[in-house]
Amino acid sequence: MTHKIAVIPGDGTGPEVIREGVKALKAVEDTVQGLGLDLEKFPYGADHYLETGELIPEEGLNRLSEKDAIYLGALGDPEVAPGVLEKGILLKLRFYFDQYINLRPVKLYPNVPCPLSGKGPEDIDFYVIRENTEDFYAALGGRAKNKTHETLEISRSIYNAKFDTDIEVEGDEIAYQIGIISRKGAERAIRFAFELAEEKGLERMTSVDKANVLSHAYGLWREVFEEVAEDYPDIETEFSYVDAVTMWFVKSPEWYRTIVTPNMFGDIITDLGAMIQGGLGLAPGGNINPEGVSMFEPIHGSAPKHAGKNKANPLATILAGQMMLEQLGEEKAAKIIEDAVIEVLKEGEVRTYDLGGDSSTSELGDAVAEKIRER
Ligand code: IPM
Ligand code: MN
Numbered sequence: 001m002t003h004k005i006a007v008i009p010g011d012g013t014g015p016e017v018i019r020e021g022v023k024a025l026k027a028v029e030d031t032v033q034g035l036g037l038d039l040e041k042f043p044y045g046a047d048h049y050l051e052t053g054e055l056i057p058e059e060g061l062n063r064l065s066e067k068d069a070i071y072l073g074a075l076g077d078p079e080v081a082p083g084v085l086e087k088g089i090l091l092k093l094r095f096y097f098d099q100y101i102n103l104r105p106v107k108l109y110p111n112v113p114c115p116l117s118g119k120g121p122e123d124i125d126f127y128v129i130r131e132n133t134e135d136f137y138a139a140l141g142g143r144a145k146n147k148t149h150e151t152l153e154i155s156r157s158i159y160n161a162k163f164d165t166d167i168e169v170e171g172d173e174i175a176y177q178i179g180i181i182s183r184k185g186a187e188r189a190i191r192f193a194f195e196l197a198e199e200k201g202l203e204r205m206t207s208v209d210k211a212n213v214l215s216h217a218y219g220l221w222r223e224v225f226e227e228v229a230e231d232y233p234d235i236e237t238e239f240s241y242v243d244a245v246t247m248w249f250v251k252s253p254e255w256y257r258t259i260v261t262p263n264m265f266g267d268i269i270t271d272l273g274a275m276i277q278g279g280l281g282l283a284p285g286g287n288i289n290p291e292g293v294s295m296f297e298p299i300h301g302s303a304p305k306h307a308g309k310n311k312a313n314p315l316a317t318i319l320a321g322q323m324m325l326e327q328l329g330e331e332k333a334a335k336i337i338e339d340a341v342i343e344v345l346k347e348g349e350v351r352t353y354d355l356g357g358d359s360s361t362s363e364l365g366d367a368v369a370e371k372i373r374e375r
Contacts, residue, residue: 002036003328004322006067010045011085012302013312013361014073019313020365021071021321027372028094028325032333040067044089046077055088059143061096063314069324070097070295073317074302087139094132094296099287100185100190102130102263103323104270106253112278113347113356116250124276126239126256127196131189131264134180135217140176181217181262186224192290193260194232204236205229208245208261208269221262246272274299281313281354284320286327296324310360313352316339318368340371 009015022039029037042064044056064070070093075085091269093099107123108114116124116301190207197205197290207225211218222239240248242265248255261269274283280300287295298316306312318341325334344350348365351357359367 001034001038002038003068003330004038004040004066005324006070007039007041007063008070009041009076009239010046010073010089010302011047011077012074012307014045014075014302016307017298017312017314017317018071018073018261018309020361021073021317023365023369024318024340024372025071025325027369028333028336031336031372031375032330035330035333039071040147045075045086045124046080049085049088050079056092063178064093065293067293070293071324072295073295074298074300074306075300077303086292091137094287097287097289097293097295098133099289099294099350100131100133100188100294101290102132102194102266102270102285103288104128104130104266104269104273104283104285105323106273106277108277109282109342109345111348112113112282114276114278116253116276119253119276123254124251126198127187127192127193127202127258128266128270128273129196129258129260130270131260131262132266133263134182134185135145135237135263136177136179138178138180139224140180141175143173146173149221152364153359179214179217179242179262180266181220183220183224186221186262187228190225190228191231192261192288193258194228194235197235197258198232202257203234203283204238206245206253206256206259207237207239207260208265209239210240210242210265212241218262223296225260242269245269249273250275254284260279270299279313279354280316280317280320281352284316284323285370286323287321288327294324296320296326296327310362311353312361314361314365315345315368336372336375337368340368340375344368 001064009018028037049055071164075090089326106126108121110121134196209218211222253276259286274280284298286300297320300316322334350359350364352364
């Protein structure tokens with residue numbers, strides 16, 4: 001079966017790590033009989049934006065809609081104001097394709113240095129399922145009580161009752177950002193998490209929120225969690241506050257099996273998750289729409305300071321490729337990639353700087369591709 005895959009290398013170290021990811025995909029395509037991968041590159045990112053003023057055009061979205069998956073490097077460039085590329089491309093794609101799940105495995109592989117003393121691969125192996133389209137990412141908000149016309153109107157309509165109406169005074173300026181949890185959005189993310197736990201035989205589900213303070217939004221989240229949990233009586237459930245979870249990730253990561261959480265807390269705790277699995281160089285993620293076009297990427301950013309040095313660790317991107325194949329139903333090919341990564345790590349001869357070695361991005365990619373071809 002042939003899968004049509006869009007490749008967006010992006011910015012900074014993105015093209016270097018995606019090159020190695022593609023190398024692994026090609027190796028597995030050659031190894032697994034009947035597997036076809038039809039890759040097409042797309043130029044979106046900082047250079048394209050600076051040259052053309054275009055982030056991602058309608059025509060690009062249409063062409064991506066025809067693909068079975070998107071394989072993304074990283075976005076972000078010091079030449080472009082923060083947020084422009086992230087919101088204009090990365091979040092745009094997540095929203096446009098309604099990729100409502102952000103699946104982030106937190107897994108410490110053998111022979112990877114872990115900053116937690118006394119913890120090994122048997123202690124760190126769980127999934128974070130991050131809701132990916134709502135919460136504070138819904139981009140609802142504004143500024144008011146400043147001197148611009150639109151915000152003047154907003155401030156009149158929303159805040160007149162509460163604030164002095166002298167909106168010409170700049171010192172009174174306010175900003176507000178609203179987090180949204182919808183019943184449907186929470187339900188589909190939580191159900192996906194339970195389905196995954198069931199499929200993988202994982203016995204515990206932790207809902208991470210902050211319902212003690214943000215009780216409107218996360219109160220609804222909890223209600224929906226309890227409703228959905230009833231359909232999975234064999235899975236043990238618990239609620240945990242996000243601040244406590246950051247502590248427990250460090251103290252007792254072995255407790256966790258599957259975690260489901262709204263968007264922003266999911267963003268934050270998966271960076272911590274990446275550190276306990278050996279660093280951002282090892283942490284992949286999938287932006288998933290189970291009925292649509294999903295997108296796979298390393299969870300790290302574009303790391304501009306390392307760009308062009310053939311230095312970055314490509315394993316997170318290679319493992320994102322593994323997740324992509326799994327989502328496409330190519331379990332066997334996916335497992336070959338993961339096994340190859342594990343073997344290279346176990347041998348420990350080819351290691352990038354973050355793993356304490358001095359191998360280059362391409363040397364590590366070559367080592368993985370070679371292991372794949374040995375299957
Ligand atoms: C991530 C990133 C993005 C996010 C940024 C770049 C918009 O941090 O994928 O975790 O906040 O989701
Ligand atoms: Mn993040």
